[in-house]
Amino acid sequence: MTERIEKLEADSLTGLLSRKGLQDYLAKYTTGPGDGLTLLTVQMARFGNVNSSMGEELSDRIITLSAKRLGKTFPHAIALARPHGDHFCLLLDEQVDISTELKLLQDFTQRPFAIRGKVIVLNVRVGVATICEALPSPSMLLQASEVALQDAKRSKVKTSFFKDAMVERAVHVHQLENDLRVSMANRHVEIHRALNNDEFFLQYQPIIDVSSNQVSAFEALLRWQHPEKGIIPPSKFIPMAEQLQIMDELGSWVIRRAVADATSWPLRSDGQAISVSINVSATQFIEPNILLAAVRNAIQETEILPGLIHLEITESGDVEKKMRATLNDLKKLGCRIALDDFGTGFSSLTQLNQLPLDWIKMDRDFIRDLDSSDISKVQRSLRMAQAILSLADAFKLDSIVEGVETKRQFDTVTAIGANLIQGYYYSRPMPSAKVAGYINSFGATIA
Amino acid sequence: MSNLYSLAYISKNTIKGNSEEVELEIEVILSTAKRNNPSMEITGALLYSGGYFCQVIEGPEEAVEDLFETIQMDDRHGSVTVLHFEPIDRRGFGEWAMALAGIEDRMRFNLEGVLDSKDNIKAEKTGRDLVSTLEKLVLKHQSVEGDSANQ
Numbered sequence: 001m002t003e004r005i006e007k008l009e010a011d012s013l014t015g016l017l018s019r020k021g022l023q024d025y026l027a028k029y030t031t032g033p034g035d036g037l038t039l040l041t042v043q044m045a046r047f048g049n050v051n052s053s054m055g056e057e058l059s060d061r062i063i064t065l066s067a068k069r070l071g072k073t074f075p076h077a078i079a080l081a082r083p084h085g086d087h088f089c090l091l092l093d094e095q096v097d098i099s100t101e102l103k104l105l106q107d108f109t110q111r112p113f114a115i116r117g118k119v120i121v122l123n124v125r126v127g128v129a130t131i132c133e134a135l136p137s138p139s140m141l142l143q144a145s146e147v148a149l150q151d152a153k154r155s156k157v158k159t160s161f162f163k164d165a166m167v168e169r170a171v172h173v174h175q176l177e178n179d180l181r182v183s184m185a186n187r188h189v190e191i192h193r194a195l196n197n198d199e200f201f202l203q204y205q206p207i208i209d210v211s212s213n214q215v216s217a218f219e220a221l222l223r224w225q226h227p228e229k230g231i232i233p234p235s236k237f238i239p240m241a242e243q244l245q246i247m248d249e250l251g252s253w254v255i256r257r258a259v260a261d262a263t264s265w266p267l268r269s270d271g272q273a274i275s276v277s278i279n280v281s282a283t284q285f286i287e288p289n290i291l292l293a294a295v296r297n298a299i300q301e302t303e304i305l306p307g308l309i310h311l312e313i314t315e316s317g318d319v320e321k322k323m324r325a326t327l328n329d330l331k332k333l334g335c336r337i338a339l340d341d342f343g344t345g346f347s348s349l350t351q352l353n354q355l356p357l358d359w360i361k362m363d364r365d366f367i368r369d370l371d372s373s374d375i376s377k378v379q380r381s382l383r384m385a386q387a388i389l390s391l392a393d394a395f396k397l398d399s400i401v402e403g404v405e406t407k408r409q410f411d412t413v414t415a416i417g418a419n420l421i422q423g424y425y426y427s428r429p430m431p432s433a434k435v436a437g438y439i440n441s442f443g444a445t446i447a
Numbered sequence: 448m449s450n451l452y453s454l455a456y457i458s459k460n461t462i463k464g465n466s467e468e469v470e471l472e473i474e475v476i477l478s479t480a481k482r483n484n485p486s487m488e489i490t491g492a493l494l495y496s497g498g499y500f501c502q503v504i505e506g507p508e509e510a511v512e513d514l515f516e517t518i519q520m521d522d523r524h525g526s527v528t529v530l531h532f533e534p535i536d537r538r539g540f541g542e543w544a545m546a547l548a549g550i551e552d553r554m555r556f557n558l559e560g561v562l563d564s565k566d567n568i569k570a571e572k573t574g575r576d577l578v579s580t581l582e583k584l585v586l587k588h589q590s591v592e593g594d595s596a597n598q
Binding site for chain 2: 113
């Protein structure tokens with residue numbers, strides 16, 4: 001016998017079932033052989049932005065209105081729930097045609113919300129799980145539909161149906177996320193106790209000034225040495241850290257570590273100090289005080305010349321205003337700014353004009369094709385690289401060309417005027433301990 | 448600051464049936480609006496143009512939000528595009544709970560690019576065009592109706 005919904009735990013904001021309520025309901029839901037039952041987990045995908053930019057009261061209002069709309073649109077649903085945040089669940093029986101239900105859900109995106117003078121359009125993503133051989137029991141549907149939803153988000157599609165193969169991948173990602181949390185929790189303690197034996201560490205890759213044949217800077221590259229899984233690339237753990245909202249803490253650690261390392265480096269053969277270039281994630285501009293404090297503290301603790309600290313940013317529409325204000329504050333401290341991955345993504349001329357930049361870093365994609373055997377590809381990339389260099393020049397910015405791996409690429413980019421070069425052609429990223437030796441021997445080996 | 452807001456939107460008619468049935472349904476919409484809107488201090492105008500509803504609603508912020516939410520969930524139309532939602536100093540349709548600006552066979556607004564894009568500037572311009580057109584049409588339409596009623 002199925003439990004009555006009214007007796008189950010409800011979500012206080014919407015009155016729909018809570019996560020626990022839904023789980024209890026599914027646990028007692030009985031299906032006969034061959035009965036169909038489907039659970040849809042729906043996320044209002046742009047809600048994250050809405051939440052941070054509009055305040056809690058307005059986001060609560062959107063949740064409340066979404067719940068009401070779901071109730072009106074799906075009166076035939078067996079149960080409706082709000083398991084957490086911007087996630088909703090719909091339990092449907094075999095009588096309904098799932099493709100029709102999914103169309104109704106996507107119709108939500110055609111019906112904007114008008115709240116406090118703002119018009120908000122939500123982007124709906126859905127994970128679908130249906131009773132089947134792999135999911136014989138109703139109680140398995142919630143997790144399975146959430147796994148499917150994660151898959152939809154990762155694959156950037158509107159709807160994803162649960163498949164067996166997703167479990168393994170989901171478990172893997174979940175485990176990594178968990179490991180990262182544990183590692184961060186441990187690091188909390190470690191940071192205060194000792195900075196030794198960290199799982200996180202930095203490697204450094206030189207940026208060479210070709211005209212003076214000197215090392216101009218080292219870019220600090222964050223790595224995660226997982227105790228069992230080995231080195232996890234930043235492309236995997238940075239998005240996780242951003243999602244887990246621990247990027248501020250991790251980013252602050254990087255700044256402190258990299259600046260401390262930089263002050264230990266020897267001077268170049270011409271007596272100049274070498275700069276350190278540090279990547280800053282767009283999410284670090286959401287609460288910019290943490291970033292500013294980390295930079296300020298690093299300067300105070302080490303007494304480094306602030307001009308030796310270069311911060312590499314990537315553009316992001318979401319935090320553009322805060323980013324601009326924070327970069328101005330960082331410039332006032334004396335730091336210098338490079339715009340990373342220029343030429344792709346959100347790059348725009350407006351940004352070049354509005355952000356207080358010192359350099360742009362040309363995206364490595366333009367360099368890769370310079371080695372192609374397809375001459376038209378080479379010419380196209382060359383034209384792009386030339387255009388970017390002259391664009392930077394027009395804005396009185398220097399360009400750093402990264403991803404230079406071969407002699408041919410090096411010759412080509414220096415022939416069109418590139419002066420600051422980074423890439424395997426000079427050196428792979430190296431452990432901190434090897435930086436001093438590299439600086440001391442640089443003139444001797446490369447000249 | 449005034450709590451008076453104006454919201455303009457365009458939506459696609461999903462009423463099934465011939466033009467007579469559509470007109471009848473529009474009459475129902477209008478009479479419901481005339482019955483419910485005064486107590487919510489809502490005024491506005493509606494134009495049916497080439498298969499689209501073009502409507503302006505104005506009133507206290509919360510009343511406009513609530514009414515818009517009801518309209519959103521009304522299955523007589525779909526593909527709703529809000530052209531503007533902004534505070535106003537004075538009402539444009541203060542005398543009408545919901546004035547009918549007209550029923551036309553051909554869409555009079557240039558919707559190209561507006562319905563599919565999130566281009567606010569273009570949408571706002573169309574919103575302003577809609578309001579001023581509706582104001583003119585309402586005056587014309589109501590005076591014609593008034594004349595015929597006096598005859």
